[in-house]
Amino acid sequence: xxxxxxxxxxxxxxxxxxxxxxxxxxxxxxxxxxxxxxxxxxxxxxxxxxxxxxxxxxxxxxxxxxxxxxxxxxxxxxxxxxxxxxxxxxxxxxxxxxxxxxxxxxxxxxxxxxxxxxxxxxxxxxxxxxxxxxxxxxxxxxxxxxxxxxxxxxxxxxxxxxxxxxxxxxxxxxxxxxxxxxxxxxxxxxxxxxxxxxxxxxxxxxxxxxxxxxxxxx
Numbered sequence: 646x647x648x649x650x651x652x653x654x655x656x657x658x659x660x661x662x663x664x665x666x667x668x669x670x671x672x673x674x675x676x677x678x679x680x681x682x683x684x685x686x687x688x689x690x691x692x693x694x695x696x697x698x699x700x701x702x703x704x705x706x707x708x709x710x711x712x713x714x715x716x717x718x719x720x721x722x723x724x725x726x727x728x729x730x731x732x733x734x735x736x737x738x739x740x741x742x743x744x745x746x747x748x749x750x751x752x753x754x755x756x757x758x759x760x761x762x763x764x765x766x767x768x769x770x771x772x773x774x775x776x777x778x779x780x781x782x783x784x785x786x787x788x789x790x791x792x793x794x795x796x797x798x799x800x801x802x803x804x805x806x807x808x809x810x811x812x813x814x815x816x817x818x819x820x821x822x823x824x825x826x827x828x829x830x831x832x833x834x835x836x837x838x839x840x841x842x843x844x845x846x847x848x849x850x851x852x853x854x855x856x857x858x859x860x861x862x863x
Contacts (some may be wrong), residue, residue: 651809656757658817721785752807754779779806810819
């Protein structure tokens with residue numbers, strides 16, 4: 646194993662539980678209505694809820710004759726309000742094995758495609774913020790879509806923030822694996838209930854079942 650000088654972790658699905666897709670779709674439906682779209686199709690809400698690309702947003706905006714910036718602002722505000730409500734209701738919580746990170750001696754950070762304000766609120770709510778020296782996530786802008794993982798931008802920023810050159814990154818999706826590969830760092834693919842049977846096209850450095858196993862790699 647490599648001599649790692651830092652630990653970087655994805656947020657949703659790694660540190661905190663995921664919000665179900667039906668709830669996210671309902672928030673996206675609200676965002677479409679907020680943007681002035683009457684009776685939006687559920688398929689459009691599915692597109693706008695997760696893993697949205699610049700092309701997805703442009704196609705939706707063109708279809709409904711609305712400015713992409715307006716539509717995206719409505720989406721980001723609705724999702725932020727939803728996840729704040731999920732936090733307050735105790736439905737978005739840390740996984741039980743997050744306590745394993747107490748024993749990590751190297752600098753640690755969070756790297757997420759979620760909104761910065763959401764990730765910071767979640768870490769603060771659950772008393773986790775002090776464990777991490779940096780949080781790198783998205784601003785609620787259209788431009789941020791081009792920086793999302795699998796682009797390495799957020800990983801490289803986090804590496805610079807914590808002053809490491811050889812971190813281990815932990816993610817739960819193929820985009821995490823690809824981002825790590827593009828950033829030239831090792832990656833542990835963490836399997837939880839939502840991705841236990843996922844087949845990856847890109848090979849991670851490690852395939853693990855808990856954060857305890859991640860800490861062992863350090």
